[in-house]
Amino acid sequence: MGTYRKKSILLFVVLFLFWVLFTWKLELPALVVGLALSFVITRISHLSFFPTVHELYRHKEPPLHFRFREAITFFPLYVLNILLATAQVALLALKPHIELKPGIVKLETSIRNKTTLVILANQITLTPGTLTVDIDLAHHNLFVHSINLRTLDADSVRKEVKELEERLRRMME
Amino acid sequence: MIRLALWGLMIASLMGFWRVIIGPTVPDRIVAADALTIILTTVLALLAVDFGNGIFLDIALAFSILAFADVLIMAKYFEHGELHR
Amino acid sequence: MNIDITSAIACAFMVVGVFFAMTSALGMIRFPDVYTRIHAGTKALTGGALMTLVGAALYYPAWQVKAKILLIALFFLITNPISSHAIARACYLHGIKPTVSYKDDYGENLNNNGEETER
Numbered sequence: 001m002g003t004y005r006k007k008s009i010l011l012f013v014v015l016f017l018f019w020v021l022f023t024w025k026l027e028l029p030a031l032v033v034g035l036a037l038s039f040v041i042t043r044i045s046h047l048s049f050f051p052t053v054h055e056l057y058r059h060k061e062p063p064l065h066f067r068f069r070e071a072i073t074f075f076p077l078y079v080l081n082i083l084l085a086t087a088q089v090a091l092l093a094l095k096p097h098i099e100l101k102p103g104i105v106k107l108e109t110s111i112r113n114k115t116t117l118v119i120l121a122n123q124i125t126l127t128p129g130t131l132t133v134d135i136d137l138a139h140h141n142l143f144v145h146s147i148n149l150r151t152l153d154a155d156s157v158r159k160e161v162k163e164l165e166e167r168l169r170r171m172m173e
Numbered sequence: 174m175i176r177l178a179l180w181g182l183m184i185a186s187l188m189g190f191w192r193v194i195i196g197p198t199v200p201d202r203i204v205a206a207d208a209l210t211i212i213l214t215t216v217l218a219l220l221a222v223d224f225g226n227g228i229f230l231d232i233a234l235a236f237s238i239l240a241f242a243d244v245l246i247m248a249k250y251f252e253h254g255e256l257h258r
Numbered sequence: 259m260n261i262d263i264t265s266a267i268a269c270a271f272m273v274v275g276v277f278f279a280m281t282s283a284l285g286m287i288r289f290p291d292v293y294t295r296i297h298a299g300t301k302a303l304t305g306g307a308l309m310t311l312v313g314a315a316l317y318y319p320a321w322q323v324k325a326k327i328l329l330i331a332l333f334f335l336i337t338n339p340i341s342s343h344a345i346a347r348a349c350y351l352h353g354i355k356p357t358v359s360y361k362d363d364y365g366e367n368l369n370n371n372g373e374e375t376e377r
Contacts, residue, residue, distance in 0.1 A: 082301070083309075088301075089281070089285055090277075093281045094284070098289065102293055122339040131293065133293075145346065178273065178276045182279060186283070188284060188286070201295060203345055207345070212303070212307070214330065218314050234333070241333075244344065248345050252347070252351050
């Protein structure tokens with residue numbers, strides 16, 4: 001019960017911060033209206049944070065430790081990966097003859113936490129040449145669509161994802 | 174300078190719209206519509222900078238949230254043939 | 259002088275971002291099947307929109323407007339992979355196969371497990 005209480009308080013604070021950012025009136029009536037609205041919305045929607053049927057048979061996940069020192073190197077690399085992916089797709093689209101060899105590769109990860117797995121899937125989508133098609137939460141498998149398996153065959157996709165996974169695990173677990 | 178960027182985005186959105194028209198299957202059209210919403214949000218942000226009017230940014234944020242929900246709903250409907258599973 | 263350099267950097271960001279957006283739209287027209295179009299429509303467009311928004315945030319002086327534009331950019335960064343993943347999965351489970359396929363582990367997995375994998 002305690003985590004749900006914490007989550008609803010967090011939701012309340014985030015909603016109120018958004019209200020302040022959007023109205024940008026630091027007078028008493030506006031702030032009171034914002035507080036009232038955030039309270040009402042939190043009361044209405046906090047039920048959606050209770051566990052659903054999907055999460056009942058999921059096993060216990062290990063706790064997360066967010067390390068700030070790893071995050072400093074993590075996020076610039078993330079942005080750099082996005083820019084590289086963008087440049088790669090742009091070059092591919094501008095080529096006169098497009099010869100692609102796409103395919104879907106199955107990857108086994110060793111990450112057991114759901115949040116970390118979702119972050120890894122998002123990061124795979126934004127790295128050059130790969131796109132996550134599905135996550136198998138029960139067996140911790142990822143299915144990755146690769147745009148060009150001729151230059152980037154299955155083993156190199158696996159190696160690349162392994163690298164990302166190690167970095168993410170050093171930061172989060 | 175911003176006008177030039179807006180012209181470029183207009184050409185990009187026209188190309189995306191062409192994919193919406195000719196797309197052979199439904200997901201093609203969904204992908205192209207998703208791309209169009211992203212381009213339109215960027216256009217709204219650039220218009221806010223150009224006119225010096227912050228109200229466009231609120232519209233842009235609300236529009237991007239609605240577009241995200243739309244794409245998820247369309248994908249789910251396309252996958253199962255119904256919304257409630 | 260300082261302002262001038264900042265706006266020049268902002269304009270460079272915007273031009274490169276708009277160029278990426280245009281190439282991504284071009285790729286969406288030219289690529290052969292749905293999955294590769296998702297590649298074009300997600301990655302290149304995320305990078306392009308991100309760079310354009312960062313340029314716009316650098317261009318505009320007011321602090322609050324900068325915060326809002328960066329909020330939109332962050333929102334794109336989080337939601338765009340999710341929507342592309344939803345489309346790709348819906349498309350595969352609906353039965354649209356990749357036209358030129360070299361390797362397809364996902365289909366094998368779906369055939370082996372049958373109903374089980376489909377949560």
